[in-house]
Amino acid sequence: MACCTHIAMCSISRNYTDRLSLLEFKRTISDPNEALISWNDSTNFCSWEGVLCSVKHPHRVSSLNLTNKNLIGQISPSLGNLTFLKVLILSGNSFFGEIPEYLGHLHHLQILKLNDNTLQGGVPSLANCSKLKELWLSKNKLAGQIPADLPNSLQKVILAANNLTGTIPASFANITMLKNFTCMNNNIEGNIPNEFASLSGLQQLQLGDNKLSGDFPQIVLNLSKLVVFSVASNSLSGDLPANLGLSLPNLKYMSLGGNFFHGHIPPSISNASELIILDMSRNKLTGVIPSSIGKLQKLYALSLEFNKLQARNKEDWKFMDSLANSTELQVFTVLSNHLEGNVPNSLANLSSQLRFLYLSKNQLSGDFPSGVAKFRHLVSIELGMNRFTGVIPEWLGTLKYLQRLTLGYNIFTGPIPASLSNLSNLNVLQLASNQLDGHIPSSLGNLQTLEKLDISNNNLHGTMPKELFRIPTLLKILLYSNNLDGPLHPDIGNAKQLTYLDISSNSLSGEIPNTLGNCESLEDIKMDDNAFSGSIPTSLGNINNLQILNLSHNHLVGSIPVSFGSLKFLQQLDLSFNQLEGEVPTAGIFSNLTSLWIDGNIGLCGGELAMHLRPCPAMQLNSAKHKHFIVLKVLIPLTSIASLVIVISVMLFWRGKRKKENVPLPSFDRKFPKVSYNDLARSTEGFSTSKLIGKGRYSSVYQGSLFEDRIVVAVKVFSLEIKGAQKSFIAECNALRNVRHRNLVPILTACSSIDSKGNDFKALVYKFMPQGDLHTLLHSVPGDGSTSTLSHITLAQRLSIVVDIADAMEYLHHNNQGTIVHCDLKPSNILLDDNMIAHVGDFGLAMFKVDSAVSSFGDSLSASSMVIKGTIGYVAPECAGGGQVSTSSDVYSFGVVLLEIFIRRRPTDDMFKDGMSIVKFAEINVPDNVLQIVVPQLLQGLHLSMETPMAIRDRDSEAQILRSVINIGLSCTKTSPNERISMQEVAAKLHGIRDAYLSRNLWMS
Template sequence: MKLTAMGPFFLVLIASCIHVVICSSNGNHNDRLPLLEFKKAISLDPRQALMSWNDSTHFCSWEGVLCSVKNSIRVISLNLTNRGLVGQISPSLGNLTFLKILVLSTNSFSGEIPRSLGHLPHLQILSLQNNTLQGRIPTLANCSKLTELLLANNQLTGQIPVDLPQRLENLDLTTNNLTGTIPDSVANITMLQMFSCAMNYIEGNIPNEFANLLRLQVLLVSINKMSGLFPQPILNISNLVELSIAINDFSGVVPSSIGNSLPDLQAIELDDNFFHGHIPSSLTNASKLYSIDISSNKFTGLVPGSFGKLSKLTWLNLQLNKLQARTTQDWKFMGSLANCTELSELSVAYNYLAGQLPNSVGNLSSMLQGLFLGGNQLSGNFPSGIANLRNLVTVSLFGNNFTSVLPEWLGTLNSLQVIQLSDNFFTGPIPSSLSNLSQLISLDLESNQLNGNIPPSLGGLQMLQELLISSNNLHGTIPKEIFTIPTLVRISLSFNRLQAPLHANIGNAKQLTYLQISSNNLSGEIPSTLGNCESLEIVVLGHNFFSGSIPASLGNISNLHFLNLSHNNLTGSIPVSLSGLQFLEQLDLSFNHLKGEVPTKGIFKNATALWINGNQGLCGGPPGLHLLACPVMHSNSANHKLSVIWKIVIPVAIVLVFAAVFAFWLFRRRNQKTKAISLPSLGRFPRISYSDLVRATEGFARYNLIGQGRYGSVYRGKLFPDGKEVAIKVFSLETRGAQKSFIAECSALRNVRHRNLVPILTACSSIDSNGNDFKALVYEFMPRGDLHNLLYSTHSSEGSSCLNYISLAQRLSIMVDVSDALMYLHHNHQGAIVHCDLKPRNILLDDDLVAHVGDFGLARFKLDTAPSFVDSNSTSSVAIKGTIGYIAPEYAAGGQVSTAVDVYSFGVVLLEIFTRRSPTDDMFKDGMTIAKLTEINFPDNVLQIVDPQLLQELEQREDVPTTIIRDSRAQILHSVLSIGLCCTKTSPNERISMQEVAAKLHGIQDAYLRGN
């Protein structure tokens, strides 16, 4: 009875209590309202992450919200990571005064970080990484309990704050736009365990005070603008586990004690700096190291054999240094690496490793996936030890001197995905066993001496993306089977002896973006099915024997940027459909048998991007083409009214329509996003955009201008994000001939790769910020400038100014380098190239004074086996192309180009470098030339005309009598200058070839080195 009577009262009392609690919670607006304000600032919530944030649900139950119920109900955590939220971070979050954790990472928040977050006294973790936040980092000094500040991958600007919270343990500012230096005050955060400001624009060095950060385990400052010697404070941080100072401008020697000072080090990245000297052998005392990257520096000497002590080593990258190995003893490191049983990647590419690769390479870890040995001086047969590396994914041996046939066992390495064997001297057929490599993605066999047919069985490689076999001696047909590979993106088969028609199956290659099969013996009609390859961007079919008409279906390839059908036997008219290709930037139809009216729209309106010369039957077209008007057919039945319509109304209408179309086209072009393309000659290189080059040169700033020529300007720059220093040649397209110079240089560099040619990195063919055409080539930067500057610039010496001192050995070495480059261009390349503008300004020098021939803007290409050459990219011209003083007399007189033109220029340069007299000096007039001056004084008075510095060079030696020195010097100079005279004969038939020049100079150099 009593229980029954009290029941309703008890329930009412409980309900009242519950109501009080809920009302009290809902009445606490301190945290609920700031959250609602935060929601209001969200403009897009694609995953409905904030759907639960409504009045029917208590805010402590809202998604991402966590409350504390200890004393009062307050929000202590807001975690909305990876919800796809778009909007700004509301300053209202600064009112969540009990907040301990704020995680909004991996969304699309923009705007600035609210300053109000600096008023959260209990905040311990602030993670806003992976957004698009801008502005400066606000002061967070009042967040005295903050232990993690994670702001990576945003667009923050300004400097690193000097008043960071003192209890921070993890500070990550990676990938922003921060500037300035690292504040000394960071070193006051003695609890700091991880510090990263990588991928910003930080300058200076690491502060000395960092030596106090004894708890620091991770230090990442890579990809900035930092400089100076190796940061010594690092050596005091003995707990360091991961160190990366890569891609900066640090220089000097890496301390020999680094491995002893940092015994716990597990990963070290020093790559892309300017460190020199030997690799510290103490590195191997850091026995926990699993990753070492010291690539792209100037390390010399041998690879330490002690690397084998690092039993946990998985990654070793030593590429792009000056490391040597010639003897069996030098190669001991390869055997020692067999002890690194977990090694998966090894690169010693681009060094000075020579001779045969030892068989001990086969003893490397069974886990090895990447073996990179390219760009060295390795020779001998294909390394048989590689057969033991059963798990290899990438084998890279390009740019060496390997010979012999490719082994069939190569096809038994079933894990292979990338094969890079280009630029060697491999012979024999392509192994049919390669078709067993079901995972193969890239096959690069370019620039070898392979012969036989392309195996049709390669069509079974259903994952293949790149088939690169240009510049070999292949014959037969292009197998139709390869066009059935669904993943194929690039085909390069140029400069072979392939024949027969191109199979219609090519239309099945739907993913194909790059097709280069020029300079073969292909015949028949171009398949109309080529138009089905709608992904194509580059098509180069020039220098073949294709006949018939140009398929109108090519107009279906909407992404086409470059089309070259030149030097074939094509007939008929130019399809109007080509004028509808809005992305087409270069079209070469020259030297065919085309006839009829040239279309007037699209690419045909841009005379600088169009080549149609060598087609006698073409007429009409835009006025800029300067073609004859097409004949008009008259009708006898036309009456006066129809005549008026034809003569007045329709032309006016056409003009109006044309103007409207042109205006629309111009509007679209000016508003079109900048788009970079890889040109046919540069397809293997990475793409780069106009905006990338603007950033690299700081807006093409004048202080980055390092040279100007007739067709453009050259800027010094740094590419982001790797910080690689480059030279960027920007073409002045308003200058007549600049467009063709750009094409000529691209074509010349398409398949040439030689240590004495300026390395090209990539190209940009795009639209600038004003909507104008933009063309640029990006080269590896040569820090010592050009030969002209070396010869004639001065330096201070004891208060006076004098010419740079260049030793005889250096001059010999430079001319040997140049002769090797020209010999390669003339004789070792199937598409022989004549430079046509060799002069000291086009000979660039690296840090070691190794010479590199550059500027191929006037280059010409061999079209047949005859000794004469013509320009394949331009019509005849009366203007002299070249530089006065260096031009061969027959070329100056309008004769055809031949290799003898370069030989003459080389001879002038050779005489110039040893006499230090410019061929344009005032003394050379009235028929007197540098060659005649040498001839007059040769051989008896040679010492009277050579550079006086050469006579003084060895006279300072006390161990050899002066008379002997002068006699020896005279003999060397006599031999060198005689080569110059042989090169500068008036008749081109009397000049020696570059093969003879290079052989003679190498002999002189060897004799000189032996005698010294």
């Protein structure tokens, strides 16, 4: 009996130890997402989040999996007390500090995953973990050498993306079960040990981006089960083995790029018939491409760029004939080699699935390769730096997926094909250094995703089309060394994203538009060697990011703007050889004579003494001008103030009278059908609560069916007994009666009548949105009877939703009928149809802006009010105290909505207190910890077991998409309204991100 009691007490003690160890782990970390909220006394610890207990030992922890929980802190040594632990996964968090050596005491441990954190120190000794099968430590900040005493039971060792040094231990040969050794992106030296030849089961060996040296590791040829092999971006050299393809029958991925291999490509490579990706780029390979290369029928990507491979005759080009057998080929690049002559017609026989074709930097000649026309899925074509002649074909405009077209540095002649304007996905158009003539087609302005336009060094003439400046995504314009003439259109001020403008060496004339100063992103402006006249716009001094400004060799007059001296990033300023006069400033760039050129302006004076300019004459104040100054600065403002007082008095008097009058229904166009109170009552079963689908501040919304075809509608009935409801009704009528956009909730009609009791009745009828509002979709709890799907929809669908909202807001802010400020943008005012297309609604607080005046739709006068317009959490800081609303305040609300969609937390969440907000929460996690704060479902697929370079690139690309989107949200939610980007910029950026993501997925599909 005593013995049994002792055993029971030991069991209780061990159970208690596991629970205490978990609580100690929790105590030492931060859990901002409350992922461990279930770790409390009311729940058995075997049911806690991420915890599993052993079947044989029900009260002992066997697995702890806390992937992507946004946990922050150091890993507690207490986990070393979980002696029955088999699985420990803490991937995708923000753990820092060293890995506790106590983890090496877990004798039952089989899987240890600590990847995607910020852990430091060395890899601890795990020699006692004799059952360990998988060790994942990639994407941390680990340093030191790879331990030589890793357990022999290991099957996967993933150490990529750390700061590990030293050599690969020869003792790895003892890990006979090893299938995957991934150690890319470290600082490993030496070569692969010869002892690796005994690892007959090795399937993945990835050592790219290290400091390996020596010849090609011959022992690799003994690893017949190898599927993935990468030693890219090292310092390996020598010839490639002649039998390279004979010994690796299972190889699917081989990357040897970025080394110093020389000699020929071994023809035996064609025997590795399972190859999908072959990368031999950036070496010193010579000779011809083996004509048998086409035996690789499963080849998806072939990269031979940046070598010294040659093709001079028909025999050398036979590889192109052979590649017709590679029916899966989508990426083919031989740029920067020694290929000569005409591209053979057999190019057209390549796979019709080809998406990337790179032939630049060779000595190719003849007309544009006609075979390219067959490749309807092409995303990128690069033919630059060759000797192609003839005209650029019009059929290029039919390649609708094309994103990049570079044909520069050839001898193409004729005009720029107008058909290029059909390439709606084009990001880069590079036609520089040819012999093109004619005008720049104004239709290029249709390229609404274009980022870089380079048509420099040609024979183009005519004016610069103003349509180019309306491309919202345009970053770089290079049109130098042409024969362009005429003025620079003021619309250039619309190019808000422009960072680089080079229009030098043309014949452009007229004054430099003052609107150029609106291009606040500009960093480099080159307008020299033209015929510009007039003064230098002072607005250029507002371009805070400006680094280079060259206005030399023009006919500019007047003085140098003093504001140039305040541009803190300005590195080069060339104003030489104009007709400038007056005093040279001395601040900023003007004190750095090695970065300033002003010679050739005989009217300049003063400046730094080292300039040796003549002194400026003393200026006397003209008495007549002085009197005029007093009139302008003193008398006119006093007169204006007096007038303003009178106007305000009249307005307030009229406003008081108007409040006593009834507010009529705004006149609608004839196309709006008439409905009565009885029609609406019948359609909603007497406004039954069973038909109630929403309730707001001033109204209730019911589902009904109306008109002859009984279409489903949403009837918004205003609660007129509530102060402000009538004004809200009028505002919404006026806001929606003249606007039409696919992403605004369509209004069908309105009703202003009396109800069955003789009371005023006002309602609006909208098209019904089956998926409901965004707030419900975002925050409904599974099992609550809702139809929420957003927590499970894809990243692509989320991107489309924010693009839809951005398009609607851009239309409201920038449509031709004036500016509409929504004033209450939030998820509950965003509705989704059957196709998950988002529609912005509820314009009850909307304001109308004409020029600088902002007016409420419910009141034709602008009035100051201390009432907050909008909803707490979404209201911009400047409006929280009743300040003036503006389009910038809408932008702020949009930014909060965007963050809420991707982070899936309300801005009023309980975690946002003590100065923390959803905006600050995003700020402190950008860029390093973005993946820890986004909706967990978006991370599915970002942690692949096969860490090939392509898999890592895809994962990083998707992660970058998320970072870019969150950054846009932060750009919208700057504290100062002047620092926020416009909805035009927002929409352009989001369109670019979504389209790039969709096209990348299309390429990968």
